Amino acid sequence: MSSEAEVRESVKEYYGKKLKTVNDLETQACVAPGRKVTRPVKEAIGLVHEVVTSKYYGCGLVIPEKLEGMKILDLGSGSGRDCFALSKLVGPAGHVTGIDMTDEQLDIAREYIGYHTKKFGYTKPNIDFVKGYIEKLTEAGIQSNNYDIIVSNCVVNLSPDKKAVLQESYNVLKEGGELFFSDVYADRTLDESIRKHKVLWGECIAGALWWKELHTLASEIGFSKPYMVSVTPIPVDRDDFKAVLGDAKFASVTYRLFKLPAKQSEGTQVIYNGDIPGYEEEFNFDYKTKLKTNDINAVDGSITTALKASRFCEEFDFQPPVKKSCGDSGSCEDSKAEDPFVYLEEKNKKGEVVAPACCPSSKACC
Ligand SMILES: C[S@@+](CC[C@H](N)C(=O)[O-])C[C@H]1O[C@@H](n2cnc3c(N)ncnc32)[C@H](O)[C@@H]1O
Numbered sequence: 001m002s003s004e005a006e007v008r009e010s011v012k013e014y015y016g017k018k019l020k021t022v023n024d025l026e027t028q029a030c031v032a033p034g035r036k037v038t039r040p041v042k043e044a045i046g047l048v049h050e051v052v053t054s055k056y057y058g059c060g061l062v063i064p065e066k067l068e069g070m071k072i073l074d075l076g077s078g079s080g081r082d083c084f085a086l087s088k089l090v091g092p093a094g095h096v097t098g099i100d101m102t103d104e105q106l107d108i109a110r111e112y113i114g115y116h117t118k119k120f121g122y123t124k125p126n127i128d129f130v131k132g133y134i135e136k137l138t139e140a141g142i143q144s145n146n147y148d149i150i151v152s153n154c155v156v157n158l159s160p161d162k163k164a165v166l167q168e169s170y171n172v173l174k175e176g177g178e179l180f181f182s183d184v185y186a187d188r189t190l191d192e193s194i195r196k197h198k199v200l201w202g203e204c205i206a207g208a209l210w211w212k213e214l215h216t217l218a219s220e221i222g223f224s225k226p227y228m229v230s231v232t233p234i235p236v237d238r239d240d241f242k243a244v245l246g247d248a249k250f251a252s253v254t255y256r257l258f259k260l261p262a263k264q265s266e267g268t269q270v271i272y273n274g275d276i277p278g279y280e281e282e283f284n285f286d287y288k289t290k291l292k293t294n295d296i297n298a299v300d301g302s303i304t305t306a307l308k309a310s311r312f313c314e315e316f317d318f319q320p321p322v323k324k325s326c327g328d329s330g331s332c333e334d335s336k337a338e339d340p341f342v343y344l345e346e347k348n349k350k351g352e353v354v355a356p357a358c359c360p361s362s363k364a365c366c
Contacts, residue, residue: 007160007201008101008133014202015078016104021054037061038278044088047119048081049112055079055105058153059204059252060182060230063089065283066276066311070148073172074098075134075165075181076155080109080127084116086151087127098129099140106131135164137172144171148311152181154252157207163217170221173259176309179223182254184234185211187341190248197244205236208250215337218257224306226255227286231340232354253340256286258306265304269296271317283315287343298322 037045041063055078062074062082067089074083077098087096100106109129117125132140134155150169159165169179186208200206218226234250236242272283274293282292285307291297298321299307307316347354 004160007158007207010198011158011202012102014198015057016102018202019055019057022056037063040089040278041085044085045081047088047116048084049115052079052081052084052108052112055108056081057204058082058182059184059234060153060232060254062151062153062180062182062254064149064151064178064180064256065279066315067094067149068277069093070311071146072096072149072151073137073142073147075150075152075169076100076158077109077129078102078105078153080112080129082151082153083109083127083129084112087116088120090126092122092126094126096127097142098127099132099134099137099142100129101131101133103131135159135161135168137168142168142172145174147173148177150177150179150181152179152183154183154204156181157184157204157209158201159207162209162213163220166217166223167221170223170259175259175261176311176313177259178306178310179257179259180229180254182252184208184250185214185253185340187211187249187251189213194244194248200241200244205234205241205245205250211251211253211340212337214255222259224258224260224302225337226257227289227303228338228340228343229254229256229284229286231287231343233344249341251340251344258310260302260305261309264301265308267298267300267321268304269298269319269321270304270307271296271319273315273317275315283312287338 057078058081063085067086068091070090071094072086072090074096077083077100080098083096083098090096098109106129113125113127130140130142138144150173156162156165173179184204189210190206190208194200194206197206214226232252234252236245236250270291272291272293274280276283280293282290284290285303289299289303304318307313308318344354
């Protein structure tokens, strides 16, 4: 696969013709389970039609907190499982748009709009599916500065131009908007010989970014630091695939990135009010920033800016920082890029099991 067009055609063939259901996948990359699900999320996913669910190829849970009334875009929406669950969670005042380049996937998604509109008791659909490339959102008619949230589930790795995908996402997000997405990452830059493997590319492995590259791209474009929300290992068991991949390791990681205003806030102490449905006890900003309801937590300037600029602002009380509460310098800034593979190793050492990707036909994949 030498050109971008060739990569896209090969992926279209994979998701349009080769795969009929999730059971046709040859690795577990595209069905890695995500983090724990809250009751409203579980219920919304449970309402999605089984034909749509049988063609779900995601690798994480791309349903963030506080969705009512939100305008959401799903990059590479496939048969629409996440879109339909989100359509329930945003309610009739919200809207979800899915964009995908593969006709066969779009046909299924569109066929089930009426079913879900009726099932959720809406008088008119709050969802639509657009044909287009995620590297060219404007060309597909997606409006700039228009979305509160962008989600994407196991798709960016399939793109031959990841920077364009992130740049276009930035353009169509409103200020304070969030890109919340799950994808496959490698622990290194993959060799060209791996990149050319059509099946491993289609399986969401060969196109994986080295996790550090995501941090570089995010900073070049102007996004906040990518905050790691959850990590799941992706074991590759087949000998013929292992022969191609060598020692490279893979994991599915869910990140959240924000389009921040130019002026950054100072670090603050924040108190979460516990009012977001499904998150009454605590709000996990990322895997290590767990904000218990009514507790006082010191957070850095970047997290403060993200919380203040986004839909989460009214859920928090912001108080001045206590001097020297975050190390000797008094600075709470934490710009360190966390390595998802070190995270998994540390969990392993402590004997805390992070479940690897599950069996494709298992309902446990949610
Ligand atoms: C692994 S599937 C995931 C589908 C869906 N997100 C899910 O979780 O079931 C990848 C999807 O992304 C779409 N896709 C891949 N590359 C794309 C691109 N460059 N532009 C638009 N869609 C793309 C494919 O057509 C396919 O439907």
